[in-house]
Amino acid sequence: MKQKGENKFIKWARFLKQQQNKKLLYCLERASPIEVANFLEQQPIESILRILAMLPITRQGELFALFKDSALQIAFYEQLSKGTFAKLFSCMPSDLRVDFYQRLPSKEQTHLLPYLSRKVREDVLMLNSYSPDTAGGIMHTDFATVLNFMNIEEALAKIREDAPTQKMLYYIYVVNEHMKLVGFIPLEQLVLCTPQTKISSILDTNFVYATVDEDQEVVARKIEQYNLAVIPILNQENQIVGIVSYDDAIEIIRAEQVEDMDKFMGIDSEEDDPDYLKISSVQHLKKRVKWAVGVFMSGIVSHYFTHTKFSSQDFIPYLFYVGMIADTGGNVGSQAASVVLQALNRGQVTLSDWIKIIAKELKVSILLASILFFLVYVKIYIMPSEHRTLQMTFIIALSIVLQVICSTIIGASLPLAAKYFNGDPAVAASPAINTIVELVGLLIYYAAIMVISWLYPINQVNTS
Amino acid sequence: MKQKGENKFIKWARFLKQQQNKKLLYCLERASPIEVANFLEQQPIESILRILAMLPITRQGELFALFKDSALQIAFYEQLSKGTFAKLFSCMPSDLRVDFYQRLPSKEQTHLLPYLSRKVREDVLMLNSYSPDTAGGIMHTDFATVLNFMNIEEALAKIREDAPTQKMLYYIYVVNEHMKLVGFIPLEQLVLCTPQTKISSILDTNFVYATVDEDQEVVARKIEQYNLAVIPILNQENQIVGIVSYDDAIEIIRAEQVEDMDKFMGIDSEEDDPDYLKISSVQHLKKRVKWAVGVFMSGIVSHYFTHTKFSSQDFIPYLFYVGMIADTGGNVGSQAASVVLQALNRGQVTLSDWIKIIAKELKVSILLASILFFLVYVKIYIMPSEHRTLQMTFIIALSIVLQVICSTIIGASLPLAAKYFNGDPAVAASPAINTIVELVGLLIYYAAIMVISWLYPINQVNTS
Numbered sequence: 001m002k003q004k005g006e007n008k009f010i011k012w013a014r015f016l017k018q019q020q021n022k023k024l025l026y027c028l029e030r031a032s033p034i035e036v037a038n039f040l041e042q043q044p045i046e047s048i049l050r051i052l053a054m055l056p057i058t059r060q061g062e063l064f065a066l067f068k069d070s071a072l073q074i075a076f077y078e079q080l081s082k083g084t085f086a087k088l089f090s091c092m093p094s095d096l097r098v099d100f101y102q103r104l105p106s107k108e109q110t111h112l113l114p115y116l117s118r119k120v121r122e123d124v125l126m127l128n129s130y131s132p133d134t135a136g137g138i139m140h141t142d143f144a145t146v147l148n149f150m151n152i153e154e155a156l157a158k159i160r161e162d163a164p165t166q167k168m169l170y171y172i173y174v175v176n177e178h179m180k181l182v183g184f185i186p187l188e189q190l191v192l193c194t195p196q197t198k199i200s201s202i203l204d205t206n207f208v209y210a211t212v213d214e215d216q217e218v219v220a221r222k223i224e225q226y227n228l229a230v231i232p233i234l235n236q237e238n239q240i241v242g243i244v245s246y247d248d249a250i251e252i253i254r255a256e257q258v259e260d261m262d263k264f265m266g267i268d269s270e271e272d273d274p275d276y277l278k279i280s281s282v283q284h285l286k287k288r289v290k291w292a293v294g295v296f297m298s299g300i301v302s303h304y305f306t307h308t309k310f311s312s313q314d315f316i317p318y319l320f321y322v323g324m325i326a327d328t329g330g331n332v333g334s335q336a337a338s339v340v341l342q343a344l345n346r347g348q349v350t351l352s353d354w355i356k357i358i359a360k361e362l363k364v365s366i367l368l369a370s371i372l373f374f375l376v377y378v379k380i381y382i383m384p385s386e387h388r389t390l391q392m393t394f395i396i397a398l399s400i401v402l403q404v405i406c407s408t409i410i411g412a413s414l415p416l417a418a419k420y421f422n423g424d425p426a427v428a429a430s431p432a433i434n435t436i437v438e439l440v441g442l443l444i445y446y447a448a449i450m451v452i453s454w455l456y457p458i459n460q461v462n463t464s
Numbered sequence: 465m466k467q468k469g470e471n472k473f474i475k476w477a478r479f480l481k482q483q484q485n486k487k488l489l490y491c492l493e494r495a496s497p498i499e500v501a502n503f504l505e506q507q508p509i510e511s512i513l514r515i516l517a518m519l520p521i522t523r524q525g526e527l528f529a530l531f532k533d534s535a536l537q538i539a540f541y542e543q544l545s546k547g548t549f550a551k552l553f554s555c556m557p558s559d560l561r562v563d564f565y566q567r568l569p570s571k572e573q574t575h576l577l578p579y580l581s582r583k584v585r586e587d588v589l590m591l592n593s594y595s596p597d598t599a600g601g602i603m604h605t606d607f608a609t610v611l612n613f614m615n616i617e618e619a620l621a622k623i624r625e626d627a628p629t630q631k632m633l634y635y636i637y638v639v640n641e642h643m644k645l646v647g648f649i650p651l652e653q654l655v656l657c658t659p660q661t662k663i664s665s666i667l668d669t670n671f672v673y674a675t676v677d678e679d680q681e682v683v684a685r686k687i688e689q690y691n692l693a694v695i696p697i698l699n700q701e702n703q704i705v706g707i708v709s710y711d712d713a714i715e716i717i718r719a720e721q722v723e724d725m726d727k728f729m730g731i732d733s734e735e736d737d738p739d740y741l742k743i744s745s746v747q748h749l750k751k752r753v754k755w756a757v758g759v760f761m762s763g764i765v766s767h768y769f770t771h772t773k774f775s776s777q778d779f780i781p782y783l784f785y786v787g788m789i790a791d792t793g794g795n796v797g798s799q800a801a802s803v804v805l806q807a808l809n810r811g812q813v814t815l816s817d818w819i820k821i822i823a824k825e826l827k828v829s830i831l832l833a834s835i836l837f838f839l840v841y842v843k844i845y846i847m848p849s850e851h852r853t854l855q856m857t858f859i860i861a862l863s864i865v866l867q868v869i870c871s872t873i874i875g876a877s878l879p880l881a882a883k884y885f886n887g888d889p890a891v892a893a894s895p896a897i898n899t900i901v902e903l904v905g906l907l908i909y910y911a912a913i914m915v916i917s918w919l920y921p922i923n924q925v926n927t928s
Contacts, residue, residue, distance in 0.1 A: 030670050034690055160656055169652040170634060170693070187651055188633040192624055206494050224718070226498055227711040229634070229693060246710040247691040253714060254688070257721040258806050261728075265802040265894075266795070276807035277820055281827035288799050289832060295795040296788065296836055296864070323787050324760065327902070331730070331759040331895050335752050338729040342722055343740035356741055363745035368756055375760065400760070430729075430894065431795050438791070 009039050016047060025054055033059075037066035045075055052088075061091025069274075070103050077104070086115035095140035095248070098127035126241075135219045136212035138252070139233045139242030145175045146199060148182050153195035170229035170245075174203055179239040181232055183207060209234050212241060219244050220252040221347065260345065263424065264338065266291030266431040291431040318449060321396050325441045329403045330434035332368065333411030336361055337433055341415045344425050354416050358409065365408035369401040376400060395452050399445045406444065407437040473503050480511060489518055497523075501530035509539055516552075525555025533738070534567050541568070550579035559604035559712070562591035590705075599683045600676035602716070603697045603706030609639045610663060612646050617659035634693035634709075638667055643703040645696055647671060673698050676705060683708050684716040685811070724809065727888065728802065730755030730895040755895040782913060785860050789905045793867045794898035796832065797875030800825055801897055805879045808889050818880050822873065829872035833865040840864060859916050863909045870908065871901040 008031065015024035028036050028051070040048050040063065052060045067073050077085055089097060089112070101109060101124050113121055123141050130136025144162040146155040159172065171184045183205040193202060209232045210219045223231050223246055233242040262269040268287045273279065279287075340357060343349045349357060376397040411433050415425035472495065479488035492500050492515070504512050504527065516524045531537050541549055553561060553576070565573060565588050577585055587605050594600025608626040610619040623636065635648045647669040657666060673696045674683045687695050687710055697706040726733035732751045737743065743751075804821060807813045813821060840861040875897050879889035 032670060032672065032690055156655060169650075169655075186633075187655065191620060191633075191651065191654055206496060208496065224711075224714050226496055229710065246693065246714070247688075250688050250710070250714060250717065253717055253721075254810070257717075258810070261725060261802055261806060264725075265799050267799055267803065275812040276803065277813060277817065277824065281824060281831060284803070284824065284828045285831045288796070288803075288828070289835065292792070292796050292799070292832055292868075293835065293839065296792045296839065319783055323790060323902075326787060327790075327898065328756070328760045331898070332752070332756050334894070335729050335731055335756065338725060339731065339740065339748070339752075342725060346718070346722070348739040349741060353741065360741065360745060360748065364748045364752070367745060367749045368753060371753065371757065372760055375757065404756075430798070434791065434795070438787075 008035065009042070012039055013043075016043065016051070021054060024051070028055070029059075033062050034066055037063050037068075041067055041069055041072060045072070045079065048072075048076065049079055057087050058091045060088045062093070064088055065092040065096040065100070070100075073100060074103065077108075082112060082115045086112065090117060090120045093140055094123055094127065094142055094242075095138060098124055101128060102132070130212055133216050134212060135210045135214045135216065135233045135244060136242070138216050138219070138248055139212075139244050141242050143173060143230075143232075143240070143243045144169065145173045145179070145240065146185075148174050148176055148200050148203065150199050151195065152190055152193055152197045152199065155199055156190060156195075159190075171232075173232055173240055173243075174199055175240060178237075181207070181209065181234060181238060181240045184232070207232065210244070211235070216252050217256055220249040220256075223249040224253070225347075256345075260341070262287075264341070264430050266294070266429045291429065295431050295435060317392065318395075318445070321399075322442065322445065325396075325399055325403050325445055326434075326438040328372070328400060329407035329437035329441045332365065332404050333407035333433040333437045334430045336365075336408045336411035337415055337430070340412045341425050344415060344419060351416060351419055357412060357416065361408050361412040362405070365405045368408075369404040372400050372404060373397045391452060391456060395445075395448050398452075399441070399448045402444045402448070403437070403441045406440055407433075410437055410440065472499065473506070476503055477507075480507065480515070485518060488515070492519070493523075497526050498530055501527050501532075505531055505533055505536060509536070509543065512536075512540065513543055521551050522555045524552045526557070528552055529556040529560040529564070534564075537564060538567065541572075546576060546579045550576065554581060554584045557604055558587055558591060558606055558706075559602060562588055565592060566596070594676060597680050598676060599674045599678045599680065599697045599708060600706070602680050602683070602712055603676075603708050605706050607637060607694075607696075607704070607707045608633070609637045609643070609704065610649075612638050612640055612664050612667065614663050615659065616654055616657055616661045616663065619663055620654060620659075623654075637696055637704055637707075638663055639704060642701075645671070645673065645698060645702060645704045648696070671696065674708070675699070680716050681720055684713040684720075687713040688717070689811075720809075724805070726751075728805070728893050730758070730893045755893065759895050759899060781856065782859075782909070785863075786906065786909065789860075789863055789867050789909055790898075790902040792836070792864060793871035793901035793905045796829065796868050797871035797897040797901045798894045800829075800872045800875035801879055801894070804876045805889050808879060808883060815880060815883050821876060821880065825872050825876040826869070829869045832872070833868040836864050836868060837861045855916060855920060859909075859912050862916075863905070863912045866908045866912070867901070867905045870904055871897075874901055874904065 008027075012024060012027055015021075015027070028039075040051060043051075052063065055063070064073065064076065067076075080088075089100075092100065097120075101112075104112065113124075116124070127136070127139070127141065130139075132138075144159045146158050150158065155172065159169075169187055171186055172190060173181060174183045174185060176182050183203040184207050185199065185202055185204065189202050208222055208226045208228060210222060212233055212235050219231060219233075222228070223244070228246070230243045230245045232240050233244060235241045259269055266288070268290065340349075340361075343357075376393065380393045414433060419425045472491075476488060476491055479485075479491070492503075504515060507515075516527065519527070528537065528540065531540075544552075553564075556564065561584075565576075568576065577588075580588070591600070591603070591605065594603075596602075608623045610622050614622065619636065623633075633651050635650055636654060637645060638647045638649060640646050647667040648671050649663065649666055649668065653666050672686055672690045672692065674686060676697055676699050683695060683697075686692070687708070692710070694707050694709045696704050697708060699705045723733055730752070732754065804813075804825070807821075840857065844857045878897060883889045
């Protein structure tokens, strides 16, 4: 597929270079809009202007909306007169149109509005009023409604009049005279029933919907959970004001995935970040520097702490095991956090299950700790050392057990705590967990050394 | 939504307990199939049998297919006679039907086949022949085809005869007399054109497709990339043999997300893992123990290595900084791996961009290293210590610089290397990177101490 796409692009570029406009147009009209948009984006802006001018205005709007590079969109906008651009703008899908509108400087927004038809202007201003992360902020308004007292023939006439785009036509929404949604009809019902059938007799009134102020991730999850092609978006009066479709849901799920992974690795990310190679090195640095420096500083602090507390000669053999205890804790803590985070994300568990979650993690960590306790003894047996005594071995093994259990519980609790305080559970990032459990591990280790050495005098460590 | 669903369930459970069958049926017939299936799964098997027996057979098949708990499905299967089950089985969606068939023991498979109609049997055996991760393994066969010489009226009659399910009807596939796919018509065209319109005149021949043996993730990416509701699946003769729809794509993308995150955190995962709380503690342990023990062992080994090499009294002050160098390297390495992995996953970069990627990461790491170099000096200035000399400060700062650069490059290279050897780039897991860069960090630190101490005699470390 990829290969094929690239060969096409080479052919089109040749036509473009040789000014073979007819051949180029023939190809572009038959190709998928996404491929054409990808091809155009790679061309200089003069060529884009020249090619688009040859296409019908509806196609121009569709292609312009598909450009991924928002800097290119703005540059294109600046090349055209406001009147010409307004025509193209009116042909963009309503959700992408308002996205572009929001990227314009506010002065340009004001300049563009008078050139728009009343219908388009009102649509843009309505969609612009919703917060970008909500159902209202991502919905589009290209949907068809029919009234509940119509028959199929009248409904089809109404749909033709609404001049629908392809996206909206999976379900036909049925409203009453106050525009309140009363049900829906899958499109194939319109195809398969006779023209005289009453809409009210085939109406499905059990519909899933979202409200304008719901979070976009909740909307995507409803589409996923109920296998919907399109979900209707209602305002406070239960009137249908827009729709969100499966392809928006895919985009949200994909973005959420990147966002969660980034957060988990302590990387700042923005939803509209450009492609990896297009981000400058300084931008990349800004996204990562926070935790890179954080971990470095916490490393200094925790090892400074080691330094002062463990400064006695007697403790030096113990120093060699600090890293192992910290590493193991960091790893099991991050694993626990990752598992709980994903169970929350997929809706497998909710906050109210916290006791069950902690109980499960406690069991898992006790099993794991037992294995590692055993391994400490095996290791001592295989690799004896002058420094090590039975007492020291016990202290290390005990510390590992406590560290694994504490780290697992801390790792599992952090996403739950973040969720409880209405935060995103993914903020319980891996570097944060590593840092916390490292300090906890040091305290455990130090306490274990103190307590065991107090029960049995310390000088046993250096004898035998 | 959730709250509402739970209230519903309480009401239904009351009707069930009070044997108010009519009221229960009335509710269940009006609810979404997914809600009903979720409700039934929480009931004892006798109640499920009793409720399903009251519903039409098509609904039974649909609900049975939606059960998430495959153990429950098998238990249900065992309660029914083969003949009764075969009827329900025939009403399941074809993709979920073959999934269930594959979970049956092979003896049961053989026993069930004779009870099936020839059409269903052939469908099951055909779908069963494809590997589960391919387009063939996830596709379903409930699609409608029309012939290219028909007009709209004839096409509609053919579609009614094919008795389509809702899923398939977003696009109508047009084939020639050899069942080869020649194009498609969006369903709304059938609605909006006159009955006498020739199919060939409105046919869109520029279609995106997948072949039966393509990987399921590639299929999902095509659906995502081209905003398709449904993608046709072709065999080697370009005949259409099935379709994959947007909801399958969402499921694949979601599963891929979990799989990648798990791999990245060093957790073994299976595609059909049950929900978090349903997995036993021993199973959870099995999924995580590999890397938990791995990190623990590598911790022992690397600190044992520290122990032997740094055993001289002169080196003891340096020991306090081993952890900081390891931690910082682990964090920046994991961040780099995560960023490159996601850019690969989203198709923003390919393997051929490796030089650009490494160059970008090199720049980022040099910037980051410069900041940390500076911070080491600030730290020394703020927190002076008896052990530390200018020479030691320089050794630590130099080691941090080299460690950050090496770790970033290692972290960025591992997903690329995995991809190059046709592996999954997500196997470049965070615990593996932590372990590798920890060893690298120790080597760098040790080498820095040796070289600098050789250039300037070692006793300077303990004087001044």
